[in-house]
Amino acid sequence: MNRTIALAGILSAALIGGSFAADPTVDRQNIMKNVGAATGVGAKIAKGEMEFDTATAQLVFNTLNAAANGYGYLFPAGSETGNDSEASPKIWEDMAGFEAAVAKFAADTNVKVADLDGFRAAFGAATQNCGSCHESYRVKKQ
Numbered sequence: 001m002n003r004t005i006a007l008a009g010i011l012s013a014a015l016i017g018g019s020f021a022a023d024p025t026v027d028r029q030n031i032m033k034n035v036g037a038a039t040g041v042g043a044k045i046a047k048g049e050m051e052f053d054t055a056t057a058q059l060v061f062n063t064l065n066a067a068a069n070g071y072g073y074l075f076p077a078g079s080e081t082g083n084d085s086e087a088s089p090k091i092w093e094d095m096a097g098f099e100a101a102v103a104k105f106a107a108d109t110n111v112k113v114a115d116l117d118g119f120r121a122a123f124g125a126a127t128q129n130c131g132s133c134h135e136s137y138r139v140k141k142q
């Protein structure tokens with residue numbers, strides 16, 4: 001994937017994520033799609049499949065961090081189901097634990113990228129959050 005296409009992918013996903021619907025299940029799924037797109041680009045950079053440049057690598061972290069900030073607000077009472085939500089009931093049973101997981105994701109994605117080695121280390125740490133949160137708080141439907 002070349003850099004322009006990758007960037008266009010992140011930006012269009014960001015625009016989708018930014019157009020907030022009234023339904024929080026839609027918003028949180030769009031935001032996570034956005035996170036998935038940015039993570040895909042980050043993984044290519046980390047593996048050397050895409051050339052490292054500071055601006056693109058920083059955009060990956062900015063996208064993840066923007067998603068993390070505010071993600072916790074998208075689970076109000078009454079939004080447990082609908083729109084094929086994969087949110088686990090555990091979120092509402094253990095809101096404090098879920099909010100702590102969101103806060104950790106926000107902290108681990110609050111990164112200023114300087115070079116490829118630093119990017120790799122920070123990206124590795126940030127993406128540990130995906131599996132650990134999904135394991136506890138997401139129920140995969142497909």
Ligand code: HEC
Pocket residue numbers: 025028029030032033035036039064084085086087088098101102105126127129130131133134137138
């Ligand atoms: C703090 C918890 C948390 C973290 C951290 C997190 N996720 Fe998620 N993710 C969720 C939840 C909850 C859902 C299901 C939301 C729903 O369906 O309502 C989800 C859903 C998704 C989806 C499916 C989106 C859709 O509906 O099509 C993708 C893709 C995804 N996450 C990728 C990631 C990646 C990649 C990371 C790490 C960079 C990550 N997530 C980190 C909680 C988290």
